[in-house]
Amino acid sequence: MANPSLLILAGDGIGPEVMAEVKKIIGWLGDKRGLVFDVSEDLVGGAAYDAHGVPLTDETMAKAQAVDAVLLGAVGGPKYDTLDFAVKPERGLLRLRKEMDLYANLRPAQCFDALADFSSLKRDVVAGLDIMIVRELTSGVYFGEPRGIFTEGNERVGINTQRYTESQIARVARSAFELAKRRGNKVTSVEKANVMESGILWREVVQKIRDEDYPEIALNHMYADNCAMQLVRTPKQFDVILTDNLFGDILSDCAAMLTGSLGMLPSASLGAPMANGRPKAMYEPVHGSAPDIAGQGKANPIATILSFAMALRYSFDRGDEATRIEAAIEKVLADGIRTADLMGPDGGVPVTTSGMGDHIVAAL
Amino acid sequence: MANPSLLILAGDGIGPEVMAEVKKIIGWLGDKRGLVFDVSEDLVGGAAYDAHGVPLTDETMAKAQAVDAVLLGAVGGPKYDTLDFAVKPERGLLRLRKEMDLYANLRPAQCFDALADFSSLKRDVVAGLDIMIVRELTSGVYFGEPRGIFTEGNERVGINTQRYTESQIARVARSAFELAKRRGNKVTSVEKANVMESGILWREVVQKIRDEDYPEIALNHMYADNCAMQLVRTPKQFDVILTDNLFGDILSDCAAMLTGSLGMLPSASLGAPMANGRPKAMYEPVHGSAPDIAGQGKANPIATILSFAMALRYSFDRGDEATRIEAAIEKVLADGIRTADLMGPDGGVPVTTSGMGDHIVAAL
Numbered sequence: 184m185a186n187p188s189l190l191i192l193a194g195d196g197i198g199p200e201v202m203a204e205v206k207k208i209i210g211w212l213g214d215k216r217g218l219v220f221d222v223s224e225d226l227v228g229g230a231a232y233d234a235h236g237v238p239l240t241d242e243t244m245a246k247a248q249a250v251d252a253v254l255l256g257a258v259g260g261p262k263y264d265t266l267d268f269a270v271k272p273e274r275g276l277l278r279l280r281k282e283m284d285l286y287a288n289l290r291p292a293q294c295f296d297a298l299a300d301f302s303s304l305k306r307d308v309v310a311g312l313d314i315m316i317v318r319e320l321t322s323g324v325y326f327g328e329p330r331g332i333f334t335e336g337n338e339r340v341g342i343n344t345q346r347y348t349e350s351q352i353a354r355v356a357r358s359a360f361e362l363a364k365r366r367g368n369k370v371t372s373v374e375k376a377n378v379m380e381s382g383i384l385w386r387e388v389v390q391k392i393r394d395e396d397y398p399e400i401a402l403n404h405m406y407a408d409n410c411a412m413q414l415v416r417t418p419k420q421f422d423v424i425l426t427d428n429l430f431g432d433i434l435s436d437c438a439a440m441l442t443g444s445l446g447m448l449p450s451a452s453l454g455a456p457m458a459n460g461r462p463k464a465m466y467e468p469v470h471g472s473a474p475d476i477a478g479q480g481k482a483n484p485i486a487t488i489l490s491f492a493m494a495l496r497y498s499f500d501r502g503d504e505a506t507r508i509e510a511a512i513e514k515v516l517a518d519g520i521r522t523a524d525l526m527g528p529d530g531g532v533p534v535t536t537s538g539m540g541d542h543i544v545a546a547l
Numbered sequence: 548m549a550n551p552s553l554l555i556l557a558g559d560g561i562g563p564e565v566m567a568e569v570k571k572i573i574g575w576l577g578d579k580r581g582l583v584f585d586v587s588e589d590l591v592g593g594a595a596y597d598a599h600g601v602p603l604t605d606e607t608m609a610k611a612q613a614v615d616a617v618l619l620g621a622v623g624g625p626k627y628d629t630l631d632f633a634v635k636p637e638r639g640l641l642r643l644r645k646e647m648d649l650y651a652n653l654r655p656a657q658c659f660d661a662l663a664d665f666s667s668l669k670r671d672v673v674a675g676l677d678i679m680i681v682r683e684l685t686s687g688v689y690f691g692e693p694r695g696i697f698t699e700g701n702e703r704v705g706i707n708t709q710r711y712t713e714s715q716i717a718r719v720a721r722s723a724f725e726l727a728k729r730r731g732n733k734v735t736s737v738e739k740a741n742v743m744e745s746g747i748l749w750r751e752v753v754q755k756i757r758d759e760d761y762p763e764i765a766l767n768h769m770y771a772d773n774c775a776m777q778l779v780r781t782p783k784q785f786d787v788i789l790t791d792n793l794f795g796d797i798l799s800d801c802a803a804m805l806t807g808s809l810g811m812l813p814s815a816s817l818g819a820p821m822a823n824g825r826p827k828a829m830y831e832p833v834h835g836s837a838p839d840i841a842g843q844g845k846a847n848p849i850a851t852i853l854s855f856a857m858a859l860r861y862s863f864d865r866g867d868e869a870t871r872i873e874a875a876i877e878k879v880l881a882d883g884i885r886t887a888d889l890m891g892p893d894g895g896v897p898v899t900t901s902g903m904g905d906h907i908v909a910a911l
């Protein structure tokens with residue numbers, strides 16, 4: 184069998200720096216564990232715009248469709264803020280999600296013990312936190328038509344459309360229930376069914392799938408505003424949170440911040456199985472391109488390395504190697520090794536982006 | 548001149564209990580301060596549905612249009628969860644907002660010093676917090692058409708429409724800038740302009756109004772997901788947050804929870820000036836109907852009393868009396884008087900809903 188293939192799209196800002204550390208891990212897996220990947224690299228976001236005038240070329244899109252998994256760094260930066268909507272760096276990312284049909288975005292919000300004091304929340308509220316947010320990623324108001332800025336009478340109107348079909352809801356709901364089975368057997372489905380009809384349909388479809396196919400899973404429904412509150416108040420009440428594209432965008436960032444260390448949070452975006460049985464997949468850190476610290480060796484590569492660990496688990500059925508990488512990271516943190524974002528009241532051993540990568544490889 | 552008029556719509560759950568305490572304050576203002584209101588009362592939400600089969604009758608709607616200010620308690624409860632969308636308790640509230648055209652929803656998130664330890668956030672992150680969220684309340688996805696559940700091919704699709712005209716954005720932006728002038732001179736405008744065209748128009752209109760008419764106000768723009776993060780991370784960076792109906796719903800609940808005491812948070816919903824110069828207005832606590840504790844004397848009436856204080860300030864130009872009420876509440880809290888929701892590690896003097904109202908009147 185051919186080696187599994189990876190496409191690295193490092194993107195903008197700190198993207199290339201953090202991705203360089205992932206390459207060290209990939210190298211280690213090849214050298215020491217006989218797990219060799221065919222790795223190719225290309226441009227996305229502002230970097231692609233600078234080279235080609237678009238945030239993602241058709242050629243890169245085709246490559247992404249052909250590989251087993253895409254690893255993405257981050258996109259965007261102030262340099263591109265004034266670009267037209269259609270060529271903004273974000274459009275490259277959104278095109279990948281949409282055309283690869285990566286409908287299930289998995290965003291774990293985990294609080295690392297060594298870092299619990301970094302949270303703005305009290306330690307006992309967040310210590311041991313382990314939430315999995317499953318966000319629908321290819322539908323809803325991000326992609327619904329009609330959309331745009333139109334003229335009506337003598338003024339303009341901005342329009343976007345929230346749109347969910349039963350099957351779009353059903354497939355991501357199944358992803359959430361499947362994950363819950365391997366975790367705490369609990370799903371909280373989040374919408375605004377008290378205000379939006381799309382939320383009523385969402386609630387109904389999710390409940391039906393639970394009743395028919397996952398009777399062993401505890402399912403509750405929560406309004407998005409209440410969920411934001413509950414995340415701040417008692418986040419440990421949650422196991423899996425299932426929600427739509429826009430609510431998921433906001434709630435997952437809120438949950439991420441509870442952990443106190445955005446530089447630590449990975450994500451996986453999964454679609455339907457390909458011919459080889461692997462899901463279409465893209466992995467990326469939750470943090471952005473952080474242009475303010477780019478190129479200074481200050482970035483924390485852990486979120487991106489953990490995203491690669493998710494790739495090992497969800498795309499390559501190598502949960503053992505994923506767990507090994509996660510354990511190495513916990514060890515390095517417990518040893519007090521800290522990138523700039525993790526330097527706190529407890530001191531620690533300051534390292535650069537590259538230093539952190541080296542420590543993790545050493546711990547492996 | 549005739550006495551100013553108030554319509555009390557106590558609603559469901561704890562609504563009537565907390566409103567009873569506001570009536571004590573109204574009585575005190577009449578007796579001791581010569582400020583006499585013409586008070587009428589009516590039904591809204593589940594209570595209206597039980598009596599009339601609709602969550603708000605046309606007669607009540609007409610009364611609300613005719614008075615100087617509406618005081619609302621809370622609506623909803625499990626008893627009504629299975630009702631049709633069109634007659635759910637929430638529809639009564641949404642009809643009031645829409646038909647009175649209450650486009651500016653003011654939601655202060657303030658952390659009371661005596662209660663800072665109630666927050667799930669660390670004391671230094673939230674002590675002294677004082678944010679004003681200005682949420683657009685009559686447009687956006689809450690009211691946009693088309694909306695509903697439709698059949699397409701062999702499945703159903705749920706659709707809602709996010710819709711903002713320039714003038715809808717402009718008027719609420721002005722409300723935010725006016726408020727900022729009397730506060731910290733800073734507005735953060737929140738949308739998802741990186742993903743939604745309605746957000747692009749929002750950003751453009753807000754910036755234009757700032758540049759033309761409020762050059763002294765510092766304006767920054769923030770994506771909604773980042774705002775959720777920043778609220779959790781460093782909430783004191785904000786002065787006035789200006790945002791749309793749906794983002795405002797979620798972010799204001801998130802901000803509310805930072806303060807640690809939902810039972811303390813008031814809101815004002817304001818529209819255009821009426822013939823007498825007063826704005827159309829409705830005042831209500833941020834908390835819900837809390838059916839689980841209804842009728843037990845456990846509810847905290849302070850949010851509703853503070854909402855009435857906002858009425859004195861924004862509808863009746865009696866900021867002096869509003870400040871007096873707020874000071875009385877601070878004193879009662881500093882004395883350790885506590886409803887059940889405020890009983891914490893520091894102990895305190897437990898009181899009922901009614902007891903809290905009496906203490907506040909005594910402190911006046």
Ligand SMILES: CC(C)[C@H](C(=O)O)[C@@H](O)C(=O)O
Nearest residue numbers: 273274276277432741742772
């Ligand atoms: C960059 C942006 C388009 C994106 C989104 O809104 O989905 C980001 O916030 C995310 O959550 O991945």
Ligand SMILES: CC(C)[C@H](C(=O)O)[C@@H](O)C(=O)O
Nearest residue numbers: 377378408637638640641796
């Ligand atoms: C009750 C509900 C319709 C309402 C809303 O979504 O606006 C509530 O959450 C609020 O924020 O006032």
